[in-house]
Amino acid sequence: MTIESLLFYAFACMAIVSALLLVNIRNTARALFLLFIVLFAMAGLYLFALADFIAITQILVYVGGVLILLIFAFMLSNKELLNDLQSTSKHFISLPNWQALVLAFAFLGVMVYSYISWSQHMPQWIAQSEAKGSIILPTDNNIKALGFKFMTQYVLPFEIISVFLMMALIGAAHVSRKEDDI
Amino acid sequence: MLLPISPIIASILVMLFPLVASVLQAMLGKKAISGNMALIAILGSTIISLFGVFLPVWNSTSLQQKWEWFTIGDHTLHVGILVNNLTALMQLVVCVIALPVHIYSRAYMKGDSGIHRYWMYLSLFCFAMLGLTVSLNLLQLYIFWELVGFASYLLIGFWFTKETAAQANKKAFLINRIGDLGFLIGIALVYAHCGTLDLATLFNQTGFFKDIDIGLISSIDKNATWVTFAGLAFFLGAMAKSAQFPLHVWLPDAMEGPTSVSSLIHAATMVAAGVFLLCTVFPLFNETVLLIIVIIGTLTALSGALFALGQYDIKKVLAFSTISQLGFMMVGVGIGAWDAAMFHLTTHAFFKCLLFLCAGALIHEMTHWKAKAQLDFDPKDLRHMGGLRRFMPKTFICMVIASLSLAGFPSTSGYLSKDSIVITAYEWASHLGGAYVLIPILLIIISILTAFYIGRLILKVFFGSFKYRSHIKTIKFHEAPKAMLIPMVFLAAASLFPLFGLSLADYHSSWIMQTLDANTIYPTQAQAHLFIPALLTGGAILGWLVGWSWYVKKKYPLSENNRLVHFANKQGYLNEFNESIFVKGTLELSRILYIFDQYMVDGITKFFSWFVRGLSAAVYWFDKYIVDGLVNSFAQATYYIGHLVRHVQNGQLQGYLGFALTIVILGILYLIIT
C-alpha cells in the first residue's frame, strides 16, 4: 500500500465519517462545522484525481462562500430558532428515521453493486485514453489548460453561467429582503 | 252492371264514404251530433255495396286491381282491391248490419254528451271494417285489421270516465295485440318464404276459392314447419279477434261499450273478422293447423255456452253466446267447410246483432224507467227484469225470432247455418273416425245448451213478473222508440230463412253455400241431414220446457221447497231426479267453469299482466341499481382512485422526496434484477 493510497483512505474515511456524524448530530452549528471537514476532505480527494484547481475552488467557494453563507443564514434566522433547535437535542446523536435509512442503504447497495460489477469492465474510452496517453498527468499544468478551455471550447457556458450567477445574486438578494421592504 | 261503375271503384267508394264521414265529423267536432253524416255515408255504402259490388260480382266475376305502394329492396308492395265472392259477401254483410245499427244508434245514443265522438268512431270503424273486407294485400289487411281493433278500443272506452270501461278497452286492445302479433308473424313468414303478400298472387283468388291449388301457395310444401307456424300464427290472430278460448277474456269486458256498438262490433262484424281471415288464407293451412283450429273452436263453443248459462248480465249472456257461436264458425273452418263458416257468420251477424239491439232496447228502457222511478239497480241485470213482454211486445217478438234463430229452430236462418256446420262436422268425423266423433257430439250438446241459455234469457226477461211491479203503476214503461224498432224489425226479418234460401231445411240450397261451396273431400251422409236437425230441435224444445218450468213457473230445481213438491207430485221420480241432477250438474259445472274462467283463464291474463308489471318493476330495479349502479360505482371507483392518489400529496416535502426516490430505487432494482 503506497502512501498515496493510504492518504486516499485517510481522506475518504475523514469525509465519510464526518459526513455520517454530520447527518446524525443534533446541533446544527456543530453539523455545519462538520460540513467544513467533509468539504475539506473532499477537496483532498479531488487532488488524488489530479484536479488541483477544482480542489482549490472547492475550498474557496464552498468553505469560503457556501459554508459562511450557511452559518450566516443560521445566525440570521434569529436566536429563538437557535434555542429551538438546541432544546430538542436531548441526545447527542438523534435516532435515525428508518425509512430514510432503508432508502439510503438501498441506494448505496445498488450503487456499490453496480460499481463493482462495472470495475471488471471499464469503459473503452478510458482504455483508449490510456493507450493514447491522453490522460492528465500530475505534471500537467491543469490551471492553464482549464483557462484555455474556458475561453475557447467552453466559452458559451462560461458566458451563460455569468448571467446565471448574476440572476441568482439578484434573486437571492431580493428574496431575502426584509418584509417591510417588499 | 247495375251501376255504371266497376265493382272495384264501387268497393273503394263503399270504403271511402264512412272515412269521409269520420273525417268530417272529426273536423266539425261538437257540431256534428245528429249522426246524419254517418248515416248518409253508411246508407250510400250499403247501396253501392249491394248494387255496385255484390250483385255484379256475386257468382259471376272476380276482380282485382292494384297500385304500387312502395318498394323495399327488390320487392314492391301493392295496395289493391280484391273483389270476389268472399269479400263482396263480407262487405255487404258489414254494410247491411251497420246500416240498421246506425239508425238504431240515433235513438239509442240520443242526448249523450259525447255523441259527436260516437259518430266519428262508428264511421271510422265502418271504414276500417269495409276496408278489411276487400284488401288485396295481407299487409293492407293487417292495417285495417288493427284499425278495427283501434276503433273498437275507442268505442269500448266510449264512456271513458267509467273506470271499468277504461280498463276494458285496454284489455281488449292488449289481447288483440297478442293476436295481431300472430298475424304479423304470419305475414312475416309468408313474406319471407313467398316474397309477396299479394293475396291474388299467393292464392290466385281470381274466381272461386275452389281452385285453391293454383296460386303461389301450391308450389309450397304444405308440411314444412314454417307453414305450420305461419298457419298457427294466422290462427292466433284470428283467435284474439274472434275471441277464441283462451283469448276470449276481452269480449265479455268489452260489453262496457254502448250496446249498439256491441251489436255491431262485438257480435256481428269485427269479431267475425277472424273467421273471415281464416277463410281468406285458408289454403295455407295444413292438417295440423286445421285440427288445432277445430279443437280450439269446439273448446270455445263449449266454454262460451257453459259460461252463458250462469250469467245474469244480459249483455254478458249475449257476449258468451257470441263466443260460443264464433267457436262454431272456427270449427267450420277447421273441418274445411269454410263455406259453412261464412254462412254461419252471415246468419249469425243478423240474429246476434238483433239480439243485442233488443237487449239494448231493454236496457235503454230500463235505464229510463229506473231514472224516472228513482231506483238504483243495474239495468242490465236479468234478475231485475221479468214480464216485460207486456210492456214491450214488439221488442219481445223480435227477440224471440232472434233467439230461435240462435237456437237453430227450423225456419230460421240459424237453423240452416248451424246445421250446415254440425252436419258437416259429423260427416268429417265419420270420415276420419275415432275420437274425432267427439267433435260433432260436443257440438250437438253445445247447440242444446245454446237453446237452453237463450231460452233462459227470454223467459227471465219477458215472462214471469216484473220485480218492481209496485212502481209500474205510477211510472209507465215504454216500448222502444220507433227509430230503434225499425232496424230491429228489419233484422228480425233477415233472421228468417227466406233471405238465405228457399228451402226451409236444406242448407245446401242456400245461395251462399251454393256459390262459395268449399271442396270437401269427405262424402255427404244423407242420414245426418235428418237426425241431426231433429236432435237439435228436439233438444232445444226440451231445454225450453225445462226453462219454462224453472224460470216462469218458478219451479227452480235448486230451491228446497220446490224439489220436495216435485218429489211428491211426480211419479217418474227417478227420471225427474236424474234430469235434475243432470241439469243441475250442468249448471253447477257452468258455474264452476265460469269461476274457473274468471279466476283461472282471466286470472291467468291478470296474473300475466301482474307478472309483466312485476317483471318490469324488477327489470327497472335492475336497471336502476345494477346497470346504472355499475356505471355510478365505476365513476365512484375512479373518484376513489383519485382520492388514493392524493394520499401522496400530504404536504410533506420529505414525503414527496421519499416517494419519488422510492419509486426510482424500485425501478432500478426491478431493472437490475430482470
Added chain:
Amino acid sequence: MISLTHFLVVSACIFCIGLYAVLAKRNTIMILVGIELMINAAILNFVAFGKYDKINYGGQVFALFAIVLAAASVAVGLALILNVYRHFKTINPQDIHELKD
C-alpha cells in the same frame, strides 16, 4: 494509483449520506447541506473520470460549473428558507404543510 472504483465507492457513500440527510433531517438547512453532499459526490465522480479526458477537460470543467451552480442554488435556497422562517417561525419541513390535498 487509486482505481476509479475507489472514487466511485466513496462518492456513492457520500451521495447516500447526503440522501439520508435530505430525507431524514428535520431542519431545512440540513437538507441543503445534504444536497451539497450529493453534489460533492457527483463532483468527485466528475473529477475522477475527468482524469482520463485530457482533450476536452470535460470532467473538470463540469465539476467547476457544478460547484458554481451549487453555490448559487444554495444562496437562493437559503434566501427562500429565511423567507419561510419569517412566515412560519420554523424551518422544520414537517411543520410546513399549508399546501396539500
Added chain:
Amino acid sequence: MNVSIPHILDQIIASVPLFKPELVLIIGFIVCIFTALFFEKRWKNSTFIACMVTLAFSLYYLIDQMPNTGTGFSGMWLVDPLSTYARLVIICSTLIIAIFLQQRHSKKNNGDVYSILLAATLGMHVLSSTSNWLMAFIGIEMVSIASYILVGYFSQNKVQSEAAMKYVLFGSVCAAVMLYGLSLVYGLTGNLDFQSAMHLQGLMDAPKAIITLALLFIFVGIGFKLSFVPFHVWSPDVYQGAPTAITAFLSTIPKVGAIVLFARLYQSWTSTAFYFSELSTWFIIGVAIVTMLIGNLAALRQQDVKRMMAYSSIGHTGLLLMAVFAYQDAFSYLLFYIVAYVVMNLASFIFIDQIEQQTGSTSLLSYAGLGKKMPLLFTAFTLVAVSLIGIPPTVGFVAKLMVFTSTFSFFQSSGDTGVLVMLIVGALTSVISLFFYFKIPLYAFLRDTDQPVAVKKQISVLLCIAYTLTILVILFGIFPNWLMAYLSTSFS
C-alpha cells in the same frame, strides 16, 4: 494546445450570429438590472419596457435567424428548426407572461422580476438548442433557479413562501441526483454531447446495472422539470402557492424547453437497438401511461382551480411524453402540441387570474353562478377547457389527434402492445379529464350562488390577450394547417 488560438477565436466569432437572440437577451438582462436599480423609482414601468424591448429584439433576431441552421461554439450550440420554433414559442409566451406580471404586480421595487424572467428565458433557450449535457444542465439549473426565485419573489404570504421552499428543495435534490447521473454517463462515455457517436458507443458498451442507474438518475432531473410521475409531487403545491402569473409561467414555458431537450435526448438514444434504448422506450411508455392516469385521476377531487390545473398539466405532460415517444424525425406535431398546450394554459391562467381579481379566490366553489355575471369570460374559459379535454373544434383536439396519429403509426409498424395501451389510456384519460375541466362551467353556469358578487366591468389588456388566445384555440382547431403549414414547410 495543438489548435491555434486565432482559429478557435474565429470559430467562436463565426458562431455568434447563431447566438444573436440570446445575446440580445443577455444585454437586455443587464439593461434591466440597471433600469431596475436607477430608473424604477422615477418611472415605474421602465424595467418592463426594457424587458419588452429586449424580447421584441430577440424575437426579431430569432425570426431573422429562421432559415439558418448549424452548430456553433464547439458543438455547444445547436440551431435547427426545432430549436428555432421552440424558442419562438418561448419568447412569445414570455412576452405574455411579462405583460401578465406587469398587470398584476406593478408595485415598486419589482423591477428585478423582469431581469430574472429574461434570465429564465435565456436558460430555456439554452435547453432547447443544445445537445451537450453541460449546457443542458446549466440550462436546467438556470430555469430552475429562476423559477424558484420567481415563486418566492413576491412572498406576500405563507403559502407563497412555502411553495418556494418546497420547490427549491425538491428541485435541488432532483438536480443533485441528475448531476450524479450525468457524472456516471460522463464516466461511461467520456463525452458530454449526447448526440455524438462516442457518447452512444459508450452507452452501448456499458453494463446493465450501471446504465440503469445512470439513466434513471438523469430522468429524475428531467422528470422534475417536466413534472411527470413520480416527480410530479411538487407541482400541485407550487402551482397553488405561487402567484397566478408565476403559475402560468411555470406551467408552460419551462416545459417547452425541457420537452425539447428530452425529445432530442430520446431521439438520439433510441436510434440504436441496445439496452439503454429499450430502457428509454419502456421508461417513456410506462411513465406516459402512469402520468396521464395519475394526473387526471388526482385532478378529479380538486377544489382549487390552480391546483386542478397543476394536475391537468401533469396529465398533459403524459401526452407530451407520448408526442416525444412518437417523435422520430418529424417533430412538427410535437411543436404543434406544444403550441396548443401553451396557448391553452396561458389563456386559462389568465382567466383564473381575472376571476381571482374579482372574487379573491381560486376555489371552484367561489365560481358558483359567476357565469351569468361574466358570460364572455366564462364562455371563453369553457372553450379553453374544451380544448384542454381535446374535443373538436379546438386546437387541443387537433393536437391530441396528431399525437395519437403519430403514435398509432408507430404502433402499426412495431405492433407493440404497450403502445396500444398508451393510446387507450390517452383516450380514456381525456374522458376522465372531462369531469374536472367541466367543473368550471358546471359551477359557473349550472350552479347558483347565494352571495351576490359585485363584478367590476373592466377591459384589461390581459383579457384581450386571453380572448385572442381563445380565438386562436378555435381557429387552429378548425384550420390547423395554418399553423402546421408554417411549422412544417421550413422543415422539409
Added chain:
Amino acid sequence: MGLLSILIFLPLVATLLILAIPSSAKATYKYIALCFTLLQFGISLYLYGNFDAKLGGIEQMDAYQYVEQLAWIRMDLGTVGKLEIDYFIGIDGISLPLIVLSTLVMLMSVGASWNIDKSPKGYFALLMILNMAVMGVFSALDFFLFYVFYEVMLLPLYFLIGIWGGARREYAAIKFFIYTLLGSVLMLLVIVGLYFSVINPATGAHTFNMLHMMNPANYVDGSFFAHITNYHEVFGIPARLIGFIVLFFAFAIKVPIVPLHTWLPDAHVEAPTPVSIILAGVLLKVGGYGIIRVCYSIFPDIAANTNWWLALIGVISIVYGALNALAQKDLKRMIAYSSVSHMGFVLLGIASLTAEGLAGAMFQMVSHGFLSAALFFLVGVLYDRVHDRYIYNFRGLASLMPKYTAYVAIAFFASLGLPGFSAFIGEAFVIIGAFNAESMSTGIPRWMAVGGSIGILLSAAYFLWTLQRMFFGQTRLQGGQAWQEALTDLNTREQVVLFPTVALALLLGIMPSLVFGNLNASVIQLIDLIKPYL
C-alpha cells in the same frame, strides 16, 4: 358554397346574429331562430324534392348528391405521411331522410322553446350551434369532419341540459357527456387506425375519406385494419373486429342500446322539453346513422359476422326498454325508456342485413324521430302547466283537456305501432326483415324476430296503461283545484307544433314510399356491399 353547406352553416349565422343583438332585444331571438330553422326546413325540402332516388350512394362516390369537396387540412407529418382532410359533404338515401327529419325536429324544438325566459340569448345560440352540428353529422363524408361535428354536438347539449334542465340536471348533463365522450374518444383511435390503413387511390396519401375506407381495394397491405388477408391481431382478436366493436360501442351509446342506455332516461328527464325533443328526435338517430354509415359500410366483413350478436342486443333492448317503461311512474321517464325500446328495433333491423330490415330500421328512425319529439312535447305541455309529470297524480284528464287527450292518444297509438301510422311500417318491416333473414341466411334466427315483436305488445301495454291511468276515469288531480284551473287545453301554438307531426305520422304511415322511395337504392347498395361476406 353549395346548398348543403348553406344548410349546415345557416344556424351558425343565426348564432352570430343572436350573439350580436343586445340582450335588451331578447324577444327577437326566438324569431331569428324560427326564421333560420324554417329556412333550413325549406332547403331540406328542396333537397328532398330534387333528390335522384335512383342513385345508391354508400361507397360510390359519384352516386352521392349535392356533393361538395374542398381540401381542408393538408399537413405534412414527415414519416407519418401527409394528412389529408377534406371538407367533403354529400348525401345519399341514408342521410337524406334524416336531414329532413332533423330540420323538422329543430323547427319543432324552436316551437317548443317559445316560453324560455332564462337567458334566451345563450339558449338560442346553443340551440343553433347544436343544429349546425347535427346537419353536419348527417352530411359529412370525411371521417374527420364527421367526428368534429359529432363532438361539437356534445357541448351545446351539455349546457342546454345543464343550465335549462330540471333538478338533477348536473348529474344528467355530465352523465350524458361522459357516456358519449367515452364512446367517441375510443372511436378517435379507430379513426386514426383507419387513416393509416387506407390510402386515397388518386393521390396515394392516407385519407380520412369515408368512401375510400369502404373500398377494400384501398387498404394498404399489412396495415392495421387491412382486409381479411394478413390482418392484425391484438390480444388474439382480429384488429378489424376490434375496430368494429369500438365504433359500434361509440354509436351504440348514442342509440342507445342496453346496457349503455342509462344516460338516456336521466338526460331526458332533466332536459328541458325542446332539448328532449332534439335528443329523442335527432341525437338517437345519429347512433343508428353511424352504425349504418360507419360500422356497416366500413366493416362489412365484420358486420356480416357479428350480426347475430347485434340482433340479440337489439332484441334485448326492445324487451328490456319496454319492461322498464312499464315500470315507470314518471311520464317522461316512461317515454325515455320507450325510446330505448323503439331504437332497439332500429338495431334489430340493421342487424337483419335484409333490405326489409334495413329499410324498416331507417323508417323507424325517421318515424321515431318526430313521434318521440311529439311525445316529449306533449309531456312538456303538461309539465308547463302544473310542473308535475308523475303519472299517479293525474286522472281523467280527458274530460279536462279533450284536445290534448286526442293528441296524446294519437301520438301514443302511433308510437305503439298502430297501422296507418308511421311507426307501424318501421316496426313491421323490421320484424319482417328479421324473419326474412333466415331465408336470406344472414344468420338471424327467427326467435329473435318473435322476441322483437313482443316489444310491440309491451309497448301497447305501457302506452295504454298510461292512457287509461292518466286520461280516463273521473277527473282526480293531485294538485286539486289549482291544477284544475292550470290545466288548460292546448293553445294554438302548441297545436301548430303538434299537428304537423301527427299529420306526418299518418302520411308516412299511409304513404311510406315517401321515405322508402329515396332510401331503397342506398339500402340495396349497402346489402350488396355486405353480401359477399355473408
